[in-house]
Amino acid sequence: MAKTGIGDRAGEVFAALAAAGQATRPQLAVACGxxxxxxxxxxxxxxAAGLAERSGSSAGATGRTAAVYRLGPRAGYVLAVDRGSTQVALRATGLDGELLDEDHTSRPASAAAMVQAALGRGGARGPLRAVVVAVSEVVSPPGRGDPATMARVRDVVAALGLPDGAAVRTENNVNCAAIAELAEGAGTDHDSFVYLQVGVAIGAGVVIGRRLVRGASGAAGEVARLAYPWADDRSPAPEALEARLGSRALLRRARGRWAGRPDPAPKTAAALFALAEKGDPVALEIVGEHAEAVGNLAASLCAVVDPGLVVLGxxxxxxxxxxxxxxxxxxxxxxxxxVVVSELGARATVLGAAHLARERGIGAVVAEG
Known part of the structure; x- marks a missing residue:
């Protein structure tokens, strides 16, 4: 990767320009003091370093014009990859947040080809500054993680075929979704909130004081490990709560309630909710019970961190x-x-990974000075 060789003040101004997207010199002077x-x-x-260029001019209140700047051709770009178990999504952006490319596939085996195509298209925007890969595993600091988990994460990243020497960071997928909610979703105007993901698996991203809480081992928010069931006659088991709240258990309960009905039991959670929306009494009952169970989990989280906001995803x-x-x-x-429903939908994880990648990309340019 080419070195920029810029000074400290240039790095500060570059970061301000990247955050603004475009700005005049007076605006940058105010932003940087x-x-x-x-x-x-x-x-x-x-x-001179190719990190900024003029993009036009702006007329002020006095009629004087000022040159408007944007990032230059050597500023580079970043790549975010949401490597799910059944879906893979990517998003490439400039350091100013401009969307350069996005793609997705339901065939994880083809993820490497998709990434290579995105890298080929992004090369016209200068060097690749950072890559963030969202994974379903706990991402621990060096020396704190489980070796088997760390090996699985390394294998996931290696299978993407990223360039040698690329600055790659991994992050938990639910944490990425929480970052997206903080940056551009329901958490934008909140200092603290919890993003609670309920799907095939369960997980939470905890934001306190506008900062993501990762925990000593990177496992903050791993609510699947909450002690469940907590009863005199039953001992808690690892990830038993996920087995109760995950979509597989939801469908298993639906199959049990469908006995004697002429129509087949729903095979997906989406099909179950579609029946409930049409007023099917059994589907409505199952959805109501599941809502109460998810509410119990949300209330437990509120008892610990008092977030003021829970975002359901x-x-x-x-x-x-x-x-x-x-x-x-x-x-x-x-x-x-x-309690609100996420408006970012299935894109939340890749959006959050893109925010992290952009942050790291800007930091990489500044650090090269």
């Missing part, structure tokens, strides 16, 4: 039929907490 002459010198340095969690029951249960068991 620097004098206008200093910013003029810095912009000349950034232009995941293939099951973001179904709006679930919301009233979750809200009622949280209201009954916890203090006032807003």
């Amino acid at each position: 620097l004098s206008k002459p200093t910013v003029s010198l810095v912009m000349a340095e950034l232009e 995941g293939g099951v969690g973001r179904n709006r039929l679930l919301l009233p029951g979750v809200v009622a249960t949280v209201d009954r068991l916890s203090w006032p907490t807003e």
Whole structure:
């Protein structure tokens, strides 16, 4: 990767320009707390390095015009990959957040070819500055993780065929979704919230003081490990709560209730919710019970972190039929907490990974100075 060789002040101004997308020198001077002459010198340095370029001019209130700058051809780009078990999505953006490419596949085996195609198209925007890969595993700091888990994460990344030497970071997929909610979703105006994902698996991303909480081992929010069931006659088992709240158990309960009916039991959670939406009494009963169970989990999280907001996501969690029951249960068991459905949908994870990648890409350019 080419070195930029810019100074500290140039790095600061570059970061401000990347955050703004485009700006004039007076605007950058205000953003960075620097004098206008200093910013003029810095912009000349950034232009010479190919990290900034003029994109036009802007007329001020006095009628004077000011040059407008944007990132230059050597600023580069970043890549985010959501490597799910059944779906893979990617998103390439400039360091200013401009969308350059996005793609997805339902065949994980073809993910490497999809990534290679995106890298080929992105090369016209300069060097690849950072890659973030979202995985379903716990991502632990060095020396804290389970060796088998770490090996699975390495295998997932290796299978993508990323360039040698690329700055690659892995992050848990639910944590990525929480970051997306913080940056552009329901959590934008909240200092603290919990993103609760309910689908085939369950998980939570915890944001406190506008910062993601990862925990000592990177396992904060791994609610599948909550002690369940907690009863005198039954001992808790690892991930028993996930076995109760995951979509497989939901469909298993549906099959048990369908005995004696002439129509086949729903084979997917989406089919079950579709029947409930049409007013099928059995489907409505099952959805109501599941909503209460998810509400119990949400209330437990509220008891620990008092987030003020719970955002429901995941293939099951973001179904709006679930919301009233979750809200009622949280209201009954916890203090006032807003509960909403994610508006980012299935894209939340890749959007959050893209935000992380962009942050790291800007940092990489600044650090090269």
